Amino acid sequence: MPALNFKKQFAPMVIIGLEKPLHPEAKRQTIRAKRKDGRDPKPGQTLYLFTGLRTTSTVRLGEAECKSSEPITIDENSGIIVNFKYPSWEECTSLARKDGFEGVSEFVDFFKKTHGLPFNGFLIKW
Numbered sequence: 001m002p003a004l005n006f007k008k009q010f011a012p013m014v015i016i017g018l019e020k021p022l023h024p025e026a027k028r029q030t031i032r033a034k035r036k037d038g039r040d041p042k043p044g045q046t047l048y049l050f051t052g053l054r055t056t057s058t059v060r061l062g063e064a065e066c067k068s069s070e071p072i073t074i075d076e077n078s079g080i081i082v083n084f085k086y087p088s089w090e091e092c093t094s095l096a097r098k099d100g101f102e103g104v105s106e107f108v109d110f111f112k113k114t115h116g117l118p119f120n121g122f123l124i125k126w
Contacts, residue, residue, distance in 0.1 A: 002041040002066070004030060004124075005053035010100050011061060014049055017126075018062040027100050028064075031072055031111075033121040041066045041124050064126035074111045075118035080104075082123060095123075 006014055013027035021028060034040060041047060049061040073081040080092050087095065089104075096107035111119045 001048060002039070002045060003048045003050060003053065004032070004041075006030070006049065006051045006061065008051055011051040011059070013100050014051075014061050018049070018064060027098070029098055029123060029125040031074075031099060031119075031121055031123050033115060033119070040122055041069050043068055047124070047126055066124060066126055068123075068125045070123045071120070072123040073118055073120050074108060076108065076112070078118070080108075 010027060013025055016023050017026035017028040020026060032040070043066050045066045046063055047066050048063050050058055051061060052058045070083040072083075075081075080087060080095065082095070092104050096102075096104045099107060101107040101110065108117075111117065115121075
């Protein structure tokens with residue numbers, strides 16, 4: 001039963017994604033670092049989506065079924081690698097926008113500031 005916490009800036013897009021999956025601002029994916037205990041989300045599991053988790057302002061955004069979980073690497077030198085493949089520039093731009101960013105540079109900057117690069121984790125879709 002994976003619980004996923006989202007920054008406040010992404011919460012409205014997650015809600016739109018749960019209510020209107022085809023909406024252009026819908027967020028139906030997230031990128032997460034690998035868990036130390038190895039209990040990363042797997043397809044078929046129910047994902048519990050929150051914002052403000054472990055605070056007094058916790059809000060449950062909803063739940064969704066995990067459709068896929070693919071390895072992803074984000075690096076300034078190598079670029080973006082999804083499931084051991086290099087996506088095209090258009091696919092990278094689409095990935096960044098689906099994850100709630102304006103474009104690839106904003107996407108990479110976020111991961112650089114938040115996690116450091118290179119980043120290795122999972123692209124989780126619901």
